[in-house]
Amino acid sequence: MATSGDAIRHLWTHKTQDHPWLADEELVIERAEGVHVWTERGKKLIDGFAGLAVVNVGHGRREIAEAIAEQTVRLAYYPTTRQFSNRPAAELAAKIASLTPGDLDYSFFAVSGAEANERAMQMARHYWLASGKPGKHKVISLQGGYHGGTTGTFAVCGLPHLTAAYTDLHVPGFTKVAPPYPFRDRGTGTDEALVQRRARELREAIVKEGPETVSAVIMEPVISSGGFIMPPIGWLRAVRAICDELEVLMIADEVITGFGRTGR
Ligand SMILES: Cc1ncc(COP(=O)(O)O)c(C=O)c1O
Structure with a gap:
């Protein structure tokens, strides 16, 4: 019908x-x-x-x-809140820990990509509070980046046409920097030079804000909503190095690219 x-x-x-x-x-x-x-x-x-x-x-x-x-009949829902958990959630977390590299051993399940990013920014904030660096709160992101449709994620959204109506709700200092976009920005130079240029700009943005005030950099490994911008090899490594140098956490928003979506 x-x-x-x-x-x-x-x-x-x-x-x-x-x-x-x-x-x-x-x-x-x-x-x-x-x-x-x-x-x-x-x-x-x-x-x-x-x-x-x-x-x-x-x-x-x-x-x-x-x-x-089958699961719905046995237990349709129980929250994984505070001391409560349930077997399927724990088993999924253990499976993800076995698939993800290095010391990525914990999963915090959220109901949407936007919530996942908000939680990641909150966790970063708590990390710095627990580390005795309470001034670190700003999150730097990429122009063209998209991290969800909530007010918190709009603060790090690099697509102004989506967020213009809400800019008064956003706190200052959440700077957006340009991603390396080979198709538009490489010109007659090399990918390597483009990565170096964009990495330098990211570093300058963090230094300008004051690393003691910057909590994290959030970025999509491949910008999706902003135009499927494939960064040159070396970009993520360069970001990692800047974050390590300036004591800033790096949040990879893999809502679109993670878990097999790039074919790997
Ligand atoms: C990179 C990225 N992060 C986060 C989100 C938000 O996900 P959700 O719509 O599940 O909140 C999206 C949605 O398209 C996205 O593309």
Whole structure:
């Protein structure tokens, strides 16, 4: 049965804070399988979006649906709050610890990418409080970067057209620096020179703010919403070195690039 226009008018879709009720009756998605989705009106589309870059393994995987059904009957929900936990959450955390490199041994589960980034910025803040450096609170990010649609993540968002209405809510000092963008900025130079230039600018931005006030640098390894900007090899290593030198934490927002999405 097709959704009536009236029903759609009650659904306020995301990213339309300023103009509700724009859902398109042609784009009511009803079912999916593999890489395809079907609209209620029977149109088959390739889901190049993978949900919202979250359906990594394809739509309609029966074994996942069955595992969810089984778990839902046994225990549909219990929070992992303070001393409480549950077995599936712990097992997933242990699995992630076995897959991630180095000493990345803990997982803190959040309900969205935006919340994950907000929690990461909060953890960075607590790290500095616990280290006796309470002045460190600012977070430096990249122009073109996107970290979620909440007020906290808009403070580090490098896409001004998304955040313009909320700038009065943001605290000063959350500087945005340019990422290395070979296609637009390399010119006749080399990737290496571009990385050095952008790394120097990042370093200067932290020094200008005062490293004693800067808590973290947050960045997407590959900028996604801002135009799929693939940085040259060496950029992340250069950022890591600057963060180590100036005692600033580095937060990698891999909401779009993590866990197999780049093919690795
Ligand atoms: C890099 C990045 N970080 C964070 C987010 C926010 O994720 P969510 O929409 O789940 O809050 C997105 C969403 O597209 C994203 O692209």
